Amino acid sequence: MSEARQHSPAAERNRQPILEVLQRLLPARGRALEIASGTGQHAAHFAAGLPGWTWLPSDLQADALASVAAWCAVSDASGAPPTNVLPPVRLDVMAPHWPVPDLVDAIFCANMLHIAPWPTCAALMRGAARYLAEQGLLLTYGPYLVDGQATAPGNLAFDESLRARNPAWGIRRTADVAHEASRVSLRLREQIAMPANNLLLVFERTRPVRQQLPDAPA
Numbered sequence: 040m041s042e043a044r045q046h047s048p049a050a051e052r053n054r055q056p057i058l059e060v061l062q063r064l065l066p067a068r069g070r071a072l073e074i075a076s077g078t079g080q081h082a083a084h085f086a087a088g089l090p091g092w093t094w095l096p097s098d099l100q101a102d103a104l105a106s107v108a109a110w111c112a113v114s115d116a117s118g119a120p121p122t123n124v125l126p127p128v129r130l131d132v133m134a135p136h137w138p139v140p141d142l143v144d145a146i147f148c149a150n151m152l153h154i155a156p157w158p159t160c161a162a163l164m165r166g167a168a169r170y171l172a173e174q175g176l177l178l179t180y181g182p183y184l185v186d187g188q189a190t191a192p193g194n195l196a197f198d199e200s201l202r203a204r205n206p207a208w209g210i211r212r213t214a215d216v217a218h219e220a221s222r223v224s225l226r227l228r229e230q231i232a233m234p235a236n237n238l239l240l241v242f243e244r245t246r247p248v249r250q251q252l253p254d255a256p257a
């Protein structure tokens with residue numbers, strides 16, 4: 040394994056269940072932006088499993104970008120580099136402008152909101168409102184708290200450990216995330232139960248692209 044390639048056991052476990060949901064939700068062809076790609080295991084797996092899609096990975100950290108590039112240099116299936124995954128780009132979700140040349144048909148973000156300060160949620164929604172195409176979807180994956188539903192003991196313990204490490208972190212309520220989405224005319228369309236007490240949230244536009252808010256000031 041390349042020295043640059045980082046490995047996440049969780050990504051190894053959840054990449055196929057997530058891919059199967061993406062294959063159900065997404066059309067045969069499109070352009071996707073992945074936010075906070077991390078190790079790159081998701082990007083490599085999804086690009087191989089969605090051959091009609093062009094996949095643009097991104098992250099803020101230089102070591103993550105190197106790991107993404109290393110994972111995407113070869114395909115698990117054929118040993119050849121996939122042709123539908125682009126070089127990863129450095130992207131700060133809080134920035135008013137993202138390095139995305141055109142509108143995209145999907146934005147995917149896994150396991151970011153609970154290990155980042157709460158304002159990143161609003162920033163993610165603003166970015167999705169700017170860069171999603173007309174029928175585009177924002178898909179977020181991770182642990183969430185759902186009002187009216189008992190929280191799994193493992194998620195409660197995980198939430199406590201996150202807040203002990205950083206008071207600005209923590210598992211987010213789906214209602215709070217959906218509220219931030221609604222402020223920029225995105226609607227929570229679907230909430231999909233995933234293995235290990237995770238959820239995949241699917242957001243869609245409620246207004247045409249031309250009626251979206253302008254870019255936030257720098």
